[in-house]
Amino acid sequence: MTGFIDNLIILPILLPMATGALLLMFDDRLRNARALVSLASTVMLLVGSVLLVMQANAQPTGALAVYELGNWPAPFGIVLVADRLSAMMVLVTAILGISALVYSLARWHSAGSSFHSLFQFLLMGVNGAFLTGDVFNLFVFFEVMLAASYGLALHGQGAARVKASLHYIAVNLAASFLFLIGAALIYGVTGTLNMADLASKVANIAEMDRGLLETGAAILGVAFLIKAGMWPLGFWLPTSYAAAAAPVAAVFAIMTKVGVYAVLRISTLAFGAEAGVSAGFGNTVLLVGGLATLAFGTIGVLAAQTTSRLAGYSVLVSSGTLLATMGMGNAGATSGALFYLVVSTLAISAFFMLVELLDRVRIEGADVLAVTMEAYGDDEEGDEEDEIGVAIPATLAVLSISFGLCILLIAGLPPLAGFVAKVAIISAIFNPDGLTQTAPIPPSAWWLTALLIFSGFAALVALTRTWINTFWATMSERPAPVRVIEIAPVLLLLCLTVATTILAGPALSYTQAIADQLYTPAPVIEEVLEPPAPGQLVEVVP
């Protein structure tokens, strides 16, 4: 292997960090040069993450690359671990990053200082959180990501943003302290912070310390679930996401998935089947909390008065679906959930960008009208003379089609990938052992299925209502001032989801491979804790 491939795993962290630092030195007037450097770096990140996915997928067992920072072997030093799951998440981040960045070049990147640096630091934090194999390092990358996200949430100024950010920062700071308490408790009990080492030690914890370990894991879990927006920890989320600028909200769509990812990683590694007494710890909480989040998000979607809040609540629906499915502890369902994760992240990100474009087309308060008109009957009289012979402008048609695709994806209707993902989840929870076997179906499966279908239905109602009011019953005669570089990233994301629909077979077998790897972590643990090659570790002779 070449040196480049060996060091590929650190590229998604180093590249945005170096770019972000470099861009800090640019003068504000060199706006175009800044944008160009930022864009070039993100394209390189995309190429690197594609290579990483291919590299991780090519490994037959465990699909793993372990990178020892500072060349210290695993339990002592910090390692980066790239398995199929991390590689896939890094790829999704890079795709979202590039589309949000292109979108921001139209207008948003010049709305405040240091947009590009903060953006790159956010990418660095998210990628680092996906790639790290160490609990405390995960905290550090979470903080890098959050620090950048605070700056980005405030980007563009305005009292609404500052008010929303104040709550966002306070909640996330408190969550960070919980994270520290959890990590410290786990370290105090097991004496290690390395995730693989932790996994190998959990089974042999003294009975006396087990309560302490589980407390630590639970506190850590609360910190992750705040990021993931689980009910009742996610009330800050719709407000702050709705207040953020469109490209920022689009890239924030991945941040809740970082929380989901961390929960999945820790729960399958430390509390998987091999954890002895603690096996499956927290699954019930995930299941019940996920179902509650799903229900809360669904109600929020129906009740939202603006489209951006609607998008914020769709994030909660997506988180709830993922958490509840993970709580089932079923490899097949988790595979479906991972597919859903990719699709829903892309769709919601595209939706956040689209919402801003829609707001330019429609009149003020159209959403409020949509809700009230439905409740009290539509008694509005249109000007009939204006409606004769109005040609459909091309921009409006493109916007309308993109919005339609977003509806199909978020509601999970056929023929697009959202539907495939939901079918994969539902079919797996009713056939845990394959079609030939009949295992008893837990009552939670029925709840999850009912809520999944109902949330899809609610999203359909809410989104179609907005759609009709924007495109059919619009009272605005203004042409849509939409630039190509604004609509292109939306179309790119939507085309990608269409591509995942067409390639659903290979994609699902990839996520199935991830799920299998997650639920049998033994090879991964072995690979990370591999004894050092002779000569690598010099033993200290006293």
Place this chain on the structure above:
Amino acid sequence: MELVLAISIGVLASCGVYLMLRPRTFQVIIGLSLLSYAVNLFIFAMGRLKMNGPPVLGKDGVVDPSLYADPVPQALVLTAIVIGFAMTALFLVVLLAARGLTGTDHVDGRERR
């Protein structure tokens, strides 16, 4: 010593939580600071309490490792302090911006009637 430390962590944390739930932004930031002190002390405590234990192994002879202080929590606390400090500074800036933009220091940006 364990009792003193435990009580001080408890007092700091409870004061921090109480202040964090108050309606004024200044109280919230003081609450967050107190909470971060409590957390930092807690991380220390997780490395087991020990008086005068050196954190680095000496060259001379094999010594019982139970005599040494665990250096990892100290490294963790250092990182946590730096990060917590930076975040508090950032929160302070946002607090001032909110004060300037909304004209009130209520966390919701408007006084509750």
